[in-house]
Amino acid sequence: MMLCARRKWDMPEDTPGEIEDIQKEWDERSTSYDAYFNTFGGKLDEYLRWKLIKESLPEDKTARILDAGGGTGMVALPLAGMGYAVTLFDLSPGQLRVAEEKLRKHELSKEVEIIEADIAELPFPDEFFDLVLAVRGPISLATEPSKAVVELSRVTKRGGRICVDVSSRYWAVIQEYGRDPETALKLIRSELNHVHGAHGFGRVFSPEELEETFGRNGIKVTGIYGDFAYYLPEEMRKATKWEERSYNQVTEILERLSRESSVTGMGNDLILVGEKY
Numbered sequence: 001m002m003l004c005a006r007r008k009w010d011m012p013e014d015t016p017g018e019i020e021d022i023q024k025e026w027d028e029r030s031t032s033y034d035a036y037f038n039t040f041g042g043k044l045d046e047y048l049r050w051k052l053i054k055e056s057l058p059e060d061k062t063a064r065i066l067d068a069g070g071g072t073g074m075v076a077l078p079l080a081g082m083g084y085a086v087t088l089f090d091l092s093p094g095q096l097r098v099a100e101e102k103l104r105k106h107e108l109s110k111e112v113e114i115i116e117a118d119i120a121e122l123p124f125p126d127e128f129f130d131l132v133l134a135v136r137g138p139i140s141l142a143t144e145p146s147k148a149v150v151e152l153s154r155v156t157k158r159g160g161r162i163c164v165d166v167s168s169r170y171w172a173v174i175q176e177y178g179r180d181p182e183t184a185l186k187l188i189r190s191e192l193n194h195v196h197g198a199h200g201f202g203r204v205f206s207p208e209e210l211e212e213t214f215g216r217n218g219i220k221v222t223g224i225y226g227d228f229a230y231y232l233p234e235e236m237r238k239a240t241k242w243e244e245r246s247y248n249q250v251t252e253i254l255e256r257l258s259r260e261s262s263v264t265g266m267g268n269d270l271i272l273v274g275e276k277y
Contacts (some may be wrong), residue, residue: 002058006143007138009264011044012037014192014193015194016106016141016143016144016178016193016202016203017141017143017201017202018143019091019143021092022092022119022141022143023091023092023093025200026071026091026092026095027089027092027093027094027095027219028094029094029095030056030071030072030092030095030097031093031094031098031124032253033072033095033098033104034074034098035146036043037074038240039040039087039234039237039238039239039240040232040236040237040238040239040242040247041229041230041232041237041238041242043247044229044232044237044250044251044254045056045067045136045227045229046227046270047072047123047165047251047254047255048058048202048229048251048254048255048258049075049136049165049271050078050266051134052206052223052271052273053075053162053163054134056131056161056162056163057084057131058084058130058131058161059232060130061082061083061084061085062085063084063085063086063130063131064085064128064129064130064131065079065084065085065086065129065130065131065132065133065219066086066089066124066128066129066131066132066133066155067079067086067087067088067089067133068085068089068119068122068132068133068138068152068164069089069090069091069119069134069136069137069138069139069141069142069261070088070090070099070133070206071090071095071099071136071257072086072095072097072098072099072102073088073098073099073103073112074104074136075102075135076088076099076112076206077099077102077103077106077112079101080108080111080112081106081108083111084111085112085113086112086113087095087112087113087124087129088110088112088114088115089114089116089117089119089122090116090117090138091116091117091119092190093116094142095114095139095247099112099114100114102128103134103268105156105193111120116276118142119134119138119139119142119148119151119152120144120147120148120151121147121151122142122144122151122152122155125129125155125266126154126155126275127155127157127158127160128155128157128158128222129155129158129160129162130157130161131156131157131160131161131162131163132152132155132160132162132163133162133163133164134148134152134162134163134164134165135163135165135271136165137165137166137167137197137198137199137200137202137233137269138152138197139152139164139198139203140166140167140197140202140204141199141200141201141202142195142202142203144245145166145202148211149213149214150217150262152164153218153276154217156276157276158221158276158277159275159276160275160276161240161273161275162214162219162272162273162274162275162276163271163272163274163275164271164272164274165169165269165270165271166203166204166205166226166269166270166272167197167199167202167203167204167205167263167265167270168198168199168205168206168226168267168268168269169187169188169190169202169204169205169206169209169264169267170188170196170206170263170268171197171198171204171230171266171267172187172195172196172197172204172266172267173187173188173231174266175191175196176195177192178255181248190206190209194232196270197268198227198230199269204261205270206265207265207270208266210224210270211224211272211273214272215275218276218277219271219274219275219276219277220274220275220276220277221272221274222273222274222275223272223273223274224264224271224272224273225257225258225259225264225270225271225272226257226258226260226264226265226266226267226268226269226270226271226275227254227267227268227270228253228257228262228266228267228268229254229268230268231268232250233261258271
C-alpha cells in the first residue's frame, strides 16, 4: 500500500494558537462541554484525575486552591462542596459563565472566586496557593505553554503541591505515524512540538520533557501517570449507559496502566504530581 504524503498546507504549524482563537473555540463549546462528562469516556476522564487530586488535597480546609484553566467548574465546584476555598480562572468568558450558573445553583458562589485570566500571565502573588491544579489540557492549549509552567510554579507555595496534565507526545506519534510518517518522525525527534493531541491542537510533551520543565521551575516531581482512556473504541467512550461491572473493570485497568512506568509515555495524557521545594 502506498502512503500518500500530506500536502504542505495540511502540515501542522509548530506554533501555539492565537489567544483570540482559543477564547472563541472554548466560548463556543461552553454550553455543550459538560455533556462529555455524562459519557463513559467522561467518567473515566474524571476517575483518574480525581483520584490523584484527592491524594494531593491539603488537610487544612483554609488552604488556598487554584483551579487553573478550570472552565465550567468541573473541579472547582466539588472542591467547594468539600469546604475548600477555590480560585477558578479561565481564558473563556463563556466557560466561566457556565461555572457561575452552576455555583449559584448549588449555593457555592461565596466559596469560589472566579477570574478571567491567561494561564501564561497570572494575576496572583508569588507563592500564594497551597495546591495548584491545571487539568484537562490548559498547559498544552496555552498560547505560551513554557510560560504557563513558569507561572503555575511561581504561584505555588514552597511545600505546596501541584497536579497538572498535558497532551502526550508519544500518543500523538502513534496517531500520526499510520497516516503521516513525516509528521510522526518530526514529533518523535522533537522537531515538532505542536500537533493535535487529546485536548485539541497544542503543545505535546514526553514524560522526560514534562519532568525537566517543571524541575527547572522548582517543582520536585513525585509522579507522572499516563491516562489511557482514549485507547478505548470511540463508540465505547461515547456511550451514555454502561454496566457498573464494566466500569469497575476498565477503571482498574486504567489505574494499573497509569502507574506502570514502562508505558507511561504512551498514554493520551500525562498527569504530573509534584511539590515545590
